[in-house]
Amino acid sequence: NAGVMQNPRHLVRRRGQEARLRCSPMKGHSHVYWYRQLPEEGLKFMVYLQKENIIDESGMPKERFSAEFPKEGPSILRIQQVVRGDSAAYFCASSPDKNQPQHFGDGTRLSIL
Amino acid sequence: QQQVKQSPQSLIVQKGGISIINCAYENTAFDYFPWYQQFPGKGPALLIAIRPDVSEKKEGRFTISFNKSAKQFSLHIMDSQPGDSATYFCAASKAAGNKLTFGGGTRVLVKP
Numbered sequence: 001n002a003g004v005m006q007n008p009r010h011l012v013r014r015r016g017q018e019a020r021l022r023c024s025p026m027k028g029h030s031h032v033y034w035y036r037q038l039p040e041e042g043l044k045f046m047v048y049l050q051k052e053n054i055i056d057e058s059g060m061p062k063e064r065f066s067a068e069f070p071k072e073g074p075s076i077l078r079i080q081q082v083v084r085g086d087s088a089a090y091f092c093a094s095s096p097d098k099n100q101p102q103h104f105g106d107g108t109r110l111s112i113l
Numbered sequence: 114q115q116q117v118k119q120s121p122q123s124l125i126v127q128k129g130g131i132s133i134i135n136c137a138y139e140n141t142a143f144d145y146f147p148w149y150q151q152f153p154g155k156g157p158a159l160l161i162a163i164r165p166d167v168s169e170k171k172e173g174r175f176t177i178s179f180n181k182s183a184k185q186f187s188l189h190i191m192d193s194q195p196g197d198s199a200t201y202f203c204a205a206s207k208a209a210g211n212k213l214t215f216g217g218g219t220r221v222l223v224k225p
């Protein structure tokens with residue numbers, strides 16, 4: 001039973017480029033969450049999605065960041081025109097419903113040159 | 114009102130000793146309090162979780178104590194082992210599947 005799969009594991013971008021991070025939830029899980037972790041800090045919530053719907057995006061920066069979870073395929077976190085401050089580990093978690101625990105993937109480490 | 118404060122930032126314990134990590138929260142609407150363990154290069158893994166209707170929950174060597182009136186909860190790792198060396202995060206949310214508010218983490222080192 002595969003866990004939450006994130007790819008790529010490492011992503012390097014130059015300032016101004018776009019970064020696309022993918023997350024495939026655990027089988028049977030329709031709820032996806034994205035978190036960001038800066039070095040030596042805790043995880044910060046970004047966005048909560050259920051198939052085709054954004055449930056809570058209160059942690060998403062207002063500009064350059066977007067997320068989707070289409071009916072088919074993985075959830076995508078998209079960062080446009082990346083800046084150095086976007087360098088972080090981005091974690092995805094999934095759960096089968098809103099009352100079940102969240103299980104995390106191993107993250108994507110984004111480095112901005 | 115959304116903060117979760119965690120202490121200490123780091124902890125060194127001898128093999129066989131007890132590791133104690135404390136967290137305090139502000140939002141009284143929180144009703145789910147999980148602890149996660151994270152190894153370098155890996156994602157957080159759920160260790161144990163508690164809800165405010167119980168004051169203590171034990172799973173193996175891991176115990177959560179919860180004090181609702183003080184808005185505090187703690188993780189005790191009994192008989193600590195070198196393999197327990199990791200970063201531990203407390204978190205809180207309004208439901209298990211709702212957004213988690215994390216503490217800043219505690220780096221635990223267990224010396225053999």
